[in-house]
Amino acid sequence: MSADPASKPQPRRFRPAGPLTGRVRVPGDKSISHRSLMFGALAVGETRVTGLLEGEDVLATAAALRAMGASIERRDDGAWHINGVGVGGLLQPDGALAMGNSGTSTRLLMGLVASHGICAVFTGDASLSGRPMGRVIEPLSQMGAAFEASPGGTLPLMLRGAHPAVPIEYRLPVASAQVKSAVLLAGLNTAGITGVIEPVPTRDHTERMLRGFGAKLDVEERDGAEGMERVISIHGEADLQPQDITVPGDPSSAAFFAVAASVVPGSDLIIENVGLNPTRAGLFEVLRQMGGSVEELDRREVGGEPVADLRVRHAALTGVEVDPAIAPAMIDEFPVLFVAAALAQGTTVTRGLEELRVKESDRLTAMADALRLAGAQVEERDDGLVIEGTGGDPLPGTSTAAGREAEITTHLDHRIAMSMAVAGLASRKGVLVDDTRPIATSFPNFSDLMAQAAGG
Ligand SMILES: O=C(O)C1=C[C@@H](OP(=O)(O)O)[C@@H](O)[C@H](O)C1
Numbered sequence: 347m348s349a350d351p352a353s354k355p356q357p358r359r360f361r362p363a364g365p366l367t368g369r370v371r372v373p374g375d376k377s378i379s380h381r382s383l384m385f386g387a388l389a390v391g392e393t394r395v396t397g398l399l400e401g402e403d404v405l406a407t408a409a410a411l412r413a414m415g416a417s418i419e420r421r422d423d424g425a426w427h428i429n430g431v432g433v434g435g436l437l438q439p440d441g442a443l444a445m446g447n448s449g450t451s452t453r454l455l456m457g458l459v460a461s462h463g464i465c466a467v468f469t470g471d472a473s474l475s476g477r478p479m480g481r482v483i484e485p486l487s488q489m490g491a492a493f494e495a496s497p498g499g500t501l502p503l504m505l506r507g508a509h510p511a512v513p514i515e516y517r518l519p520v521a522s523a524q525v526k527s528a529v530l531l532a533g534l535n536t537a538g539i540t541g542v543i544e545p546v547p548t549r550d551h552t553e554r555m556l557r558g559f560g561a562k563l564d565v566e567e568r569d570g571a572e573g574m575e576r577v578i579s580i581h582g583e584a585d586l587q588p589q590d591i592t593v594p595g596d597p598s599s600a601a602f603f604a605v606a607a608s609v610v611p612g613s614d615l616i617i618e619n620v621g622l623n624p625t626r627a628g629l630f631e632v633l634r635q636m637g638g639s640v641e642e643l644d645r646r647e648v649g650g651e652p653v654a655d656l657r658v659r660h661a662a663l664t665g666v667e668v669d670p671a672i673a674p675a676m677i678d679e680f681p682v683l684f685v686a687a688a689l690a691q692g693t694t695v696t697r698g699l700e701e702l703r704v705k706e707s708d709r710l711t712a713m714a715d716a717l718r719l720a721g722a723q724v725e726e727r728d729d730g731l732v733i734e735g736t737g738g739d740p741l742p743g744t745s746t747a748a749g750r751e752a753e754i755t756t757h758l759d760h761r762i763a764m765s766m767a768v769a770g771l772a773s774r775k776g777v778l779v780d781d782t783r784p785i786a787t788s789f790p791n792f793s794d795l796m797a798q799a800a801g802g
């Protein structure tokens with residue numbers, strides 16, 4: 347969280363609530379917002395973005411791009427205007443680039459800097475400074491960039507970009523859209539063709555949007571050792587054309603409302619304008635497999651992405667075995683899925699989720715601890731959680747032990763805070779969360795919207 351480190355933690359008790367009803371509109375997609383600013387900053391001319399997520403992570407991206415020469419301003423009507431420097435035109439920043447809590451800002455911007463002849467220092471908060479950057483240092487070094495990182499390949503680090511950089515073909519060792527994007531973005535300013543082989547599909551916003559900005563990008567699907575793999579090739583020294591972008595609502599933010607409406611009896615909620623790119627929509631699919639009532643209304647296209655309004659009604663959920671193949675399409679939604687599982691009938695088993703251990707927190711341990719504190723039955727395994735649900739009864743909630751109320755530790759992780767807020771709505775005594783400040787990284791108006799939907 348990039349909020350003033352001197353500010354105090356803001357604990358909050360999330361209390362049991364009445365049904366969620368009416369309509370809510372969640373803020374813009376975080377992944378698309380970061381990319382809108384970055385690609386706008388590399389286009390020559392003015393890009394206009396409406397619906398940009400104004401969360402701390404995206405604002406960290408904006409500040410870094412300004413420090414490297416782009417002009418980025420928000421007008422009174424809420425639209426963002428970006429005047430780019432052109433591919434190859436990023437300037438040497440004067441000071442360190444402060445990335446706050448944001449893995450996406452850090453890894454994608456490292457990709458951009460890697461093929462420019464400039465040097466940048468990246469810093470982050472305590473959470474981000476513990477996250478692995480070796481996964482981008484490795485391919486970007488192959489392209490010629492030089493690094494001085496903290497031991498273990500973490501922030502703070504210094505990156506000296508290479509110009510000219512060397513095109514590579516890189517097979518992703520982890521299913522990560524951030525690593526894929528870092529290499530493709532470095533490829534933008536590299537003569538020749540830079541390729542990424544993706545054995546498991548991950549979110550494809552970089553590919554869709556780079557094409558939209560006029561880059562030449564090819565995607566080939568072929569049989570690979572682990573099944574169908576994708577080879578994504580970017581033709582370097584691209585010219586990007588400025589665009590008008592409308593950012594759809596973030597499915598990762600909608601997920602909290604979809605689970606809340608599913609588990610709070612009597613709920614019937616419409617969540618408007620939700621992005622449903624198939625590489626992102628896994629949670630809604632799993633909720634349906636559990637017996638959830640998630641209906642798509644008015645399916646349409648916004649900014650080149652499929653979008654619909656979701657009508658979510660309370661339903662009796664049943665535990666499921668979640669297919670690990672769907673994990674990349676709901677990677678940020680597992681914390682809140684675990685809450686749904688804790689309230690379902692029977693057992694939910696999740697596997698193949700090692701990546702959750704290197705997010706803003708170790709989300710397997712953080713959620714196992716948090717849900718147990720709220721009274722759920724959870725077994726933590728190396729690669730997932732096994733959760734025995736209550737069968738629809740509310741969770742007990744956090745309680746006073748030995749004169750002191752147990753509180754959930756969020757570990758500077760917005761998704762832990764919001765997931766346990768949802769658990770609080772479906773609990774008997776409420777759930778006390780130690781710090782709600784991290785929520786501002788991705789969903790600044792979360793609490794207000796939740797209060798609105800739950801009738802105050
Ligand atoms: O590319 C992106 O915008 C993101 C990719 C995912 O990270 P990984 O690539 O590390 O899986 C996701 O968890 C993150 O919230 C956003």
Ligand SMILES: C=C(OP(=O)(O)O)C(=O)O
Nearest residue numbers: 447448449450451678705
């Ligand atoms: C993992 C996340 O973001 P990032 O990697 O950008 O910090 C997230 O938003 O859940």
